[in-house]
Amino acid sequence: MDRDWRITGDLNQFLTHAGDFLRSRPALHTVTLTVTDSLRRRGLHIHGKGDPVFGVLERDGAVRAAFFRTPPGRLMLTPLTAEEATALAAQLADLGDELPGVMGERDTASAFAEAWARRTGSVLELHARQRLYRLGELTIPEPVPPGRPRVATTKDREQLMHWHAEFAEAVGEGGTRQDSGEWADARIAYGGVTFWETPDGTPVSMAGVTAKVAGQIRVAPVYTPADLRDRGYAGAVTAEVSRVARAAGAEEVLLFTDLANPTSNALYQRIGYRPVEDFAGYDFRSDPGPGPGPGPR
The missing domain is CATH 3.40.630.30 (Gcn5-related N-acetyltransferase (GNAT))
Incomplete structure (x- = not known):
């Protein structure tokens, strides 16, 4: 797959591109919505000294998915297909990112984690299984x-x-x-x-x-x-x-x-x-x- 992810450290740019997409399914996107809202209100480094990173996947002019990471935390993904998760893992690995982990909808997180392990040689450890209510x-x-x-x-x-x-x-x-x-x-x-x-x-x-x-x-x-x-x-x-x-x-x-x-x-x-x-x-x-x-x- 070609590399359609727009990756930025600019929160306002991220919200400009991804805001409507995130608000379209607020339950599934609850973590991204609430964390980016707190970053906007209280500053980018409330979770640590590292600079946050944001990503938006666009296809045919429409946003398909998004991610964010506030170091030292895990990468947080919105739902992706297995193919999209694999492509993102390859793109981030080639950029030299050192990820501590990933969190997301069950199949998305699994697909990304397996692709990341294949690409980097990392060993996977299941940290948590959660249910959204x-x-x-x-x-x-x-x-x-x-x-x-x-x-x-x-x-x-x-x-x-x-x-x-x-x-x-x-x-x-x-x-x-x-x-x-x-x-x-x-x-x-x-x-x-x-x-x-x-x-x-x-x-x-x-x-x-x-x-x-x-x-x-x-x-x-x-x-x-x-x-x-x-x-x-x-x-x-x-x-x-x-x-x-x-x-x-x-x-x-x-x-x-x-x-x-x-x-x-x-x-x-x-x-x-x-x-x-x-x-x-x-x-x-x-x-x-x-x-x-x-x-x-």
């Missing part, structure tokens, strides 16, 4: 645990930072996570985290939401410390932020779950979330073997 009819899980929801404010900054770091470690993102202070400040600015707190005012669980963009809001992250789980806190706070998101006019309320966690998947379905698409994430590492892998290094 969309809220249907909201159902409050019962019994509701004692306590109440409360939106986190500036006085909660240290708590938010601590739980954000714990959550990142728990899901295996400790080495690539956004700075916890930056994350807390950004969420506090728009009321983007809600606690469930006990009657004495002690926070026991949190649920975050992204800012609304293209009519969608995504619930992320949901976190309860290990010693406080199985008491209904996560379900209660997730239901609350879902209710508020819908009341704020979100046309779609979304969330991702880890498919390796049947408890959370069952919980969100009881609340009213319905499956949309499966996603996968792969990590790339150098082949420890004695000889070079196939393709250019």
